Amino acid sequence: MDNxxxxxxxxxxxMIDSGGGNGGGGYNGNYFxxxxxxYYHDMMKTLDASKSDLSWSGISGLKIHNSSGDxxxxxxxxxxxxxxxxxxxxxxxxxxxxxxxxxxxxxxVMNSTIQNWLELYKSFHKEKNVQFLVEYSHLRGLESATWxxxxxNRQQLFANMNQSSYWADxxxxxxxxxxxxxxxxxxxxxxxxxxxxxxxxxxxxxxHFAMLQFVNSKHYxxxxxxxxxxxxxxxFSSDIQxxxxxxxxxxxxxxx
Numbered sequence: 001m002d003n004x005x006x007x008x009x010x011x012x013x014x015m016i017d018s019g020g021g022n023g024g025g026g027y028n029g030n031y032f033x034x035x036x037x038x039y040y041h042d043m044m045k046t047l048d049a050s051k052s053d054l055s056w057s058g059i060s061g062l063k064i065h066n067s068s069g070d071x072x073x074x075x076x077x078x079x080x081x082x083x084x085x086x087x088x089x090x091x092x093x094x095x096x097x098x099x100x101x102x103x104x105x106x107x108x109v110m111n112s113t114i115q116n117w118l119e120l121y122k123s124f125h126k127e128k129n130v131q132f133l134v135e136y137s138h139l140r141g142l143e144s145a146t147w148x149x150x151x152x153n154r155q156q157l158f159a160n161m162n163q164s165s166y167w168a169d170x171x172x173x174x175x176x177x178x179x180x181x182x183x184x185x186x187x188x189x190x191x192x193x194x195x196x197x198x199x200x201x202x203x204x205x206x207x208h209f210a211m212l213q214f215v216n217s218k219h220y221x222x223x224x225x226x227x228x229x230x231x232x233x234x235x236f237s238s239d240i241q242x243x244x245x246x247x248x249x250x251x252x253x254x255x256x
Contacts, residue, residue, distance in 0.1 A: 036134050054213065054223070056192050059240055061226040064213050071164030074212075077222035078176060081210045084229040092162070097179050098172045099161040103154050109201070113171050114157070115147060138166040168220065173197055181206045182230070185244060187223060189215045194247045208232060 054062045065080060067073040075091040075098075082089055101110040121139035124132040138160040145153045160166060174197050177184055183206040186195050195214075209231050211223035222229065225240075233241070 032134065032137070035130050036137075054187055057187060057194075057243065059225070059243060062211075063224045063227075065222040065224065067219075067221050069219060071167060074168035074172070074220040077212055077220050080222045081229045082180070084224075094176065095162050098168070098175045099158060099166075101175060102157050102161065103151075105148065105151075105154070110171070114149070118142060118145065118147070134165075135167075138163070167218065170197060174200055177206065178204050181208070183209045185209055185211045187211065187213045189213065190217055194244055196248070209236075 054064065065077070067076040067080075070076075072091050072095075075094045078094055079089055079091060101107045102114060104110065117136060117139055120132070121136045122143060123129075124136060125143050138157065140160055141156045142149075142153055149157075173184060176182075177197060178200055181204070184196060188195050210229055211225065213221040213223050215221070225231070225236075236244075
């Protein structure tokens with residue numbers, strides 16, 4: 001299996017804050033206003049509350065490996081999944097891998113995402129919308145930035161996204177999938193359906209699969225099947241293959 005990333009391949013990090021990727025999400029001081037910090041703190045307390053045995057899937061042998069609600073749940077889950085096959089990495093390293101494209105001014109896909117973030121964040125900042133100022137806090141310090149971003153702006157964004165206040169979103173999952181050449185099958189507790197990311201770059205051609213649980217639209221846990229975390233498609237039973245195929249067609253209305 002090619003392109004697995006370990007700590008030996010860790011990218012450089014020009015502006016990593018000392019409280020970042022491995023932190024516990026306990027922000028205070030000047031990072032959040034008092035009102036923002038209260039919202040963030042109250043939200044973090046809810047992340048460990050929801051449990052599920054995934055019995056709704058009808059698949060036996062599934063086990064949820066609960067991660068802590070510290071803002072790093074996706075990365076912690078991926079570390080566990082990769083460690084299971086001898087790929088030893090860290091939360092901090094996976095974060096850098098997930099967000100390093102923000103430093104590339106020639107990445108059109110990432111540029112489009114950043115422009116959308118900036119537009120939304122400036123609107124939230126003007127409205128003093130506490131919920132979304134917290135959820136888009138990786139844009140902090142860029143309130144007055146104009147497009148195109150300077151390299152200093154990009155380094156600020158990179159540093160912010162290496163904090164545990166930045167939670168994994170679609171662009172983050174896509175970057176990890178592409179770097180690992182791994183397809184993530186996600187059990188979404190809100191819809192009680194599995195989901196996945198359909199949109200990737202041309203070099204994405206995964207042969208292996210891993211599973212995650214997504215709870216409360218915020219929290220990720222690793223999922224194993226009969227003690228195993230990573231599979232070839234033909235290692236899944238026909239019942240499991242059928243479950244994923246039928247569910248994806250219900251969501252998208254398209255055969256895959």
